[in-house]
Amino acid sequence: MQDVKAILEEIKASPYEEVAILAPHAGKVQFKVAGEGTKVYAPSGTWREKPGTLLASLERERNPRPITCTRKGEVQSVNTQLDGTFVEAGTPLMVLRHFFTKEEVTQAILKKVLFLFPAPERAKYLFAPEVDKKVKVSGCQSIKVKDGMDLFIVSRMKREKPLAYNGPDGILYAVYFSYDQNVDAGQPLVSVCPENQMDMIRDVVNRVQSDWEERE
Amino acid sequence: MxxxxxxxxxxxxxxxxxxxxxxxxxxxxxxxxxxxxxxxxxxxxxxxxxxxxxxxxxxxxxxxxxxxxxxxxxxxxxxxxxxxxxxxxxxxxxxxxxxGDKINTKRLARSLGVPTVPGSDRPVYDELEAEEIADSLFRFQAEQGIDLARVLVKASAGGGGMGIEEVHNLDHFKTVYRRIRNYSKRQFHDEGVLIEQRILDFNHLEVQIAADRHGSIAHFGTRNCTIQSTGRQKRVEIAPGFAPDQIKYSFDAAKVLDDITNHSLAIAKEVGYDNVGTWEWIVTPAGQPFLMEVNTRIQVENGVSAAISRLKGQPGVDIIKEQIRMGLGDPMGFTQQDITFEGIGIEYRIIAEDPANRFTPWVGRIDRFNPPQAPWLSMHSQIPQDKPYVIPTEFDPNLALAIIWGKDLAEAKSRGVEFLDRLVLQGQDQEGNPMKSNIAFLREKTSDILVF
Structure with a gap:
């Protein structure tokens, strides 16, 4: 296992990332934030029921759709020249500077220390029906995986085929795919933690919780 | 394009x-x-x-x-x-x-006396009902003296040959039914399943209909789309549907072509059809046609019908142009008597896939795509010829359509083979393995096109 402290220091040296906000669909855009340096907030509330800061609205067929902030941070730049114009899907609207949260730092570290099972090809992935049922009911950490176990269904060009897990035995720690999104070849699908290392992983999580200071 | x-x-x-x-x-x-x-x-x-x-x-x-x-x-x-x-x-x-709903079409066809494939004429959502239908189809085939009875289970909302499986006995039916139902729910968000008798060794024919918004209806002949992948997706289309003047059939092929054309026109008239569309048929080895479905749109393979069509004696028919013109409200401007047919057309669908491995789609980068040029050939392709092209995994890897014309079957076939031999198509996948395509499959299938 890699040195968790070193990884944490590495993240501390560069504790933020730039998040590009793209037009989710075509439409007429109107910006709702003041400009550079404005603080923006992610959804909040117990169930994240309060939407994040309103960044812009995108009007299509007289229906304005709010584009809200999904991650906390501050506005770095806004493509103000687009204000009031029709934009195509995927057009960059603004860039936010986002400081990592404890949860994100934890996930980043776990991605480095756990075994990651990669997607063999660009496709959509689903869990095999039995596993899927269990994940939905009891969460992914209820699944013990074994080498050679039929874990996934690969769906590409409307064709489906089974995919067996190949790696160390252990607990399915986290899932990185969603059934409606393509995963590129080499990207992790799941992370697996050997059962005897679960305590160590919990220590990592606790250390991040106590060491990492989230910025306002 | x-x-x-x-x-x-x-x-x-x-x-x-x-x-x-x-x-x-x-x-x-x-x-x-x-x-x-x-x-x-x-x-x-x-x-x-x-x-x-x-x-x-x-x-x-x-x-x-x-x-x-x-x-x-x-x-x-x-x-x-x-x-x-x-x-x-x-x-x-x-x-x-x-x-547009193939089950509704089946009911309509049956009401007009147009022959359809035996089986359910609405999507089935109930497992017990599905089993009853399958049971009756197995018994019907036994009565007909068919040795190896087969029933097809299809995703009702599916299309293009996806979500179809064959069952040989009632014991196996339930498992397949559930699998197709679940597949259909995942892919098409609908659990409806169709159950039909599987007719083996059939030819897949089509009738190209064109109509305007003012009540005029005509046809641009028939096509034979029997050469398909194992997943029942079309790979070669030939116009016309049979060539009784050049090939001997065990049934009256000319009459079959007339019958399916007349049945298609009858349904088109009945519903007030007002643009282009395709009536899809299967024809049994005994020459019995069954209507499968109507595609209420222009189909990819319209060009092969256009290749053999002459409008007022002139070549260069463009069915898409006619579709747009009539769709915008123009009168047809010609009658059935103005449409004549000449020669044989072959359309090849060039696809990045591995025919030897159940036509699995191939994904990678195309480095060279150089189709030959000839006056008897028209190509349609989205693949650039001047730069590499990475095949998107989001869509089927259809690369090009090649339409070949010959004055008779022999000439069309030899031109088809010449085209395939001269076509340059190279690329590689992520690991550097050479590209796979269906060119060899198309070449092999060319020898017996239109032979039942």
């Missing part, structure tokens, strides 16, 4: 849409080259995106292409009945609603 070209022939302005995955597709560069605009949208499945672009560009009509919304009557209705209505280039939404 053919729609863009047809618009140009008619002097019409156009805009087209594309998704991020299709950024390198040739339809964009063609659109820009011919003075049109292309707008990136989030998904071809999002009707709101198409409407937004249409409104922004001031479009007055919508051509849905060959798939996606082409047979979606709700989309067609929305195009025509919104605050800023546009013209729908296709049959009216009421016609699509009537014929």
């Amino acid at each position: 053919r729609i863009i070209q047809a618009c140009c022939k008619l002097g019409l302005d156009f805009v087209c849409v594309y998704t991020a995955e299709d950024e390198a597709s040739g339809h964009l560069s063609l659109a820009r080259e011919l003075g049109g605009q292309a707008f990136r949208i989030s998904s071809y499945h999002d009707a709101n995106e198409i409407m937004a672009v249409a409104d922004h560009a001031g479009a007055t009509a919508v051509h849905p292409g060959y798939g996606y919304f082409a047979e979606d009557y709700r989309f067609a209705r929305r195009v025509c009945e919104r605050t800023r209505p546009m013209i729908w280039i296709g049959p009216s939404w009421r016609v699509i609603r009537t014929l």
Whole structure:
């Protein structure tokens, strides 16, 4: 296992990332934030029921759709020249500077220390029906995986085929795919933690919780 | 791309849409080259995106292409009945609603005395009912003296050969039924399943219908689409459907072609069909035709019918151009007597796939794509010839359509083989392995086209 402290220091040296906000669909855009340096907030509330800061609205067929902030941070730049114009899907609207949260730092570290099972090809992935049922009911950490176990269904060009897990035995720690999104070849699908290392992983999580200071 | 070209022939302005995955597709560069605009949208499945672009560009009509919304009557209705209505280039939404549903079509055909495949004529959602139908089909085949009875289980909402499995006995039926039902729910969000008798060793024929908004209906002949992948997706289409003057059949092939054409026209007249469409048939070795379904849209393979059609004696028929013209409200301007047929047309679908491995789609980068040129050949492809092209995994890896014409079957076949031999198509996958395509499969199948 890699040195968790070193990884944490590495993240501390560069504790933020730039998040590009793209037009989710075509439409007429109107910006709702003041400009550079404005603080923006992610959804909040117990169930994240309060939407994040309103960044812009995108009007299509007289229906304005709010584009809200999904991650906390501050506005770095806004493509103000687009204000009031029709934009195509995927057009960059603004860039936010986002400081990592404890949860994100934890996930980043776990991605480095756990075994990651990669997607063999660009496709959509689903869990095999039995596993899927269990994940939905009891969460992914209820699944013990074994080498050679039929874990996934690969769906590409409307064709489906089974995919067996190949790696160390252990607990399915986290899932990185969603059934409606393509995963590129080499990207992790799941992370697996050997059962005897679960305590160590919990220590990592606790250390991040106590060491990492989230910025306002 | 053919729609863009047809618009140009008619002097019409156009805009087209594309998704991020299709950024390198040739339809964009063609659109820009011919003075049109292309707008990136989030998904071809999002009707709101198409409407937004249409409104922004001031479009007055919508051509849905060959798939996606082409047979979606709700989309067609929305195009025509919104605050800023546009013209729908296709049959009216009421016609699509009537014929777009293959089960409804089956009921309509049966009411007109048009033969259809034995089996359910509505989607089945109940397992017990499904088993009863399967049981009756097995018993029916036993009564008919068929040794190895077969029943097909199909996803009702599926198409293009996806979500179909065959069952040989009732014990096996339940497992397959459940698998197809679950597949259908995942892929098409509908659990409805159809159960039909499987007719083995059939030929798949089509009738190309064209109609205007003023009651004129004509046909552009028949096509034979029997050469398919193991997943029942078309790979070679030939026009006309049979060649009784050049090949001997064990049944009266000319009569079959006449019958399916007349049946298709009868249904078209009954529903007031008002644009182009394809009636799909299967023909048994005994020469018995059964109507399968009606595709209420222009099909990819329309070009092979156009290749053998002569309008008032002239070649160069463009069925898409006629579709747009009649869709915009122009009268047909010709009658059935003005349409004649000459020679044999072969259309090859060039696809990145591995025929030896159940036609598995191949994904990778195409480095060289150089089709030969000949006066008897027309090519349609979105693959650029001047730069590498990465096949998007979001869509089927269809690379090109090649339409070959010959004055008779022998000439068409020899030109077909010549084309395939001269076609340069090279590429490699992520690991550097050479590209796989269906060219050898197409070449092998050329020798016995139109032979039952």
